[in-house]
Amino acid sequence: MIEVKETTLHTLLDQAVNEAKYNHTTPLLSMTKKIDDFNPLLFFEAAEQLPMNRTFWSSTAEAFYIVGVGSAYDLADGADSIEQIERNWRKLVDESIIHNPYGTPGTGLLTIGGMSFDPTIRKSERWKKFSHQSFLIPALMLTKERDTCYVTFNIQVTEDDHPEQLAKRVKWMENRLFDHSGYIHGENGVESTADVAPEEWKETVKRATDYIKQDDADKIVLARELQVKLRDNAAITPILNNLIETQTNSYVFAFERDGDCFVGSSPERLVKQEKDVVLSTCLAGTAPRGETNKEDDRIGNTLLQDEKNRSEHDFVVRMIRQSMENYCLAVDVPDKPVLYPLKNLQHLYTPVTARLKEGYSIFDIVGKLHPTPALGGVPREKSLAFIRDHERLDRGWYGAPVGWLDSNSNGEFAVAIRSGLIQGDQASLFAGCGIVRDSDPEAEYEETKIKFLPMLSVLGG
Template structure:
């Protein structure tokens, strides 16, 4: 470990606590560079501490943030981005932040997500999750371009004692930075159940009839696959499997009271770094081929398929219209290209721009969600249909999930290719874009393919 004078943090704690009245509280955040550590080892070390864990990794960018515990959280019963931003800004204004690095992803970082549709009644499936939550972990590992940083966050009040807080933080830090290797354990599936497949296909048919009557152009419908396992699912093993099998995706996990929302999403919603904005359109899906020739043939067909091109263009136009008010120098290619994953390939179009002064990533997320790739077009008509007829509580599935830091950097993905792990059970989610000439059987097959990234690492 690279040595940093620990008394700096201890001295800061003492000064802050001495200045606080008993009724006052404040967040203190301290960042230092440490020796390289495997993010999965850090994540696994948090298990024995019985703390909620968070995980985010973009292997393409060689970037990861891993959180252990909860120093402070901002949560609501409704996913109100304006309210989240106001609470986040208030927290930062009052926080004491010691971060000598100007590295995106260091300093005070919040990780979290929200419901796809907070207006739809919640079911017991998502009881442990708020409609929206941003968590500032007690300990945060940041790995960027090979360098590792550790941030300790503590929320204190005037009644706290310096010695007890500092000793506890140092003891937990030692455990987190001295993890033990563990054997990989692939879970054994006892039962695999499609949830209401006939009703789902009938809903697809109803959606096509609705669109034939001119009430919408596209409606995205999702469904659930439920799994029972022989033993409790080990989250670190699932993350390891996703990193190995989905290397071009965002690998994420959010643990809450024993449940964990986890996945590997290929779809970025928005990234902001040093005011440079990047969003991506990822809509239109086909499987990978068994050979290079077959793969190229399927890709060519996808690039020229009318239904998929229309679905993709819905997303492109919506993103353009949504973010042009926030950006200067907007750049959008004329045609999509192929984005290839291990199991699937998608139509892909990047959107770039310069974020205007006065706007933040919160503004963009609020305007973009839900994209036509997860909701439909027109938005309100599609959401109204989903709210009334879809036989699924999506919870955080299909909604923005990501991170923000105290220097206005951040990134959110669309939380697809995901599932909710609950001990020795799991619910996997997948959806597809339905248009007026969609075939229910074909759409069912498409969602089955989209289950594969999660199903494969879970032993299916």
């Protein structure tokens, strides 16, 4: 259904192959073109027939989507830090052949991925398919902004490649992914759920409050797990569809790795970059939504005045301001938070805007911000030490940054909360809460139950 400009594609492929032969290198060719409107969920669904990992990203409030298929390049190969990933990215951008006449954010050469919450701990069997850091350049990518769609091909070329054969491979993939019936297959249903050691978790909360009362920390974020047995192997596309429909003002994401899929819907932006302008979000302090407008207003006003939640929120605000000041100019922070409503929950919200200093990128800020006090605690090292010693959970990518960056200095990262790891007919859902001096273990346990709801509901629970 899409007409490829064969001369343009062949010209670029000839250029890439000739460069590979002349310099004895393997340049990456990235070509973007505008296409007719296409449903990104159908693109994601069609990609299931190919033996390639899929990636999905959506900012639901902005009707913005990125869907990646396969991998043309792995930035994390040989990298042991986000600083090394950034160096790899800069080198790749400098050496790639990029054809993108549009400049729309999320088009052209782009990397997308995530990382572990704590790369210092030994990886559990459950997360064995997810590297501590993984940022891929998709082999084929669909980008949709409102009603405008783009497709990007990324090909690493060698001196032994033939342009004609590469062009045929691109055309074959394109035909497979865009020639689709227009139907999202499958449905999901929950057979059973099981809390993982709830009483032990409450005891850990008590131990954390004792630790805090000794002035060893101000706040510790503890996470726990809910295991879900599904009636059949999970169908990922319907999960994404349900999250998009029900979780407005959120980032919906999915990262596949050899059959396992980390999927979720996070309301928490870590940082967004548009050229030299960056925006971070303080989202900490949680309450349920009311069943009526009057009840909703009452709960919201109580949240705004609640000492525990305001204190927790202020921790995050101060830390983000300090982190942004390392790499930015003109950091602007409102005096007080406002309410950020979601379908099941409402949060305290404060935006932080700034201008990025020359020579820095979104990766610098991600590395400095993670983990925020909303996912780790305060002070950072003491809270992380407590988590390593007492939390029986390998969080994997839960609570860590996930997102994307393009070669035109646009990008966005969210904190991977309201999420779960799906493995066949099993799902592990994760939720956490901030423990402070006066935290009540039973109340914190009930708060995590509320935070499981977005994922549990789209799984059919």
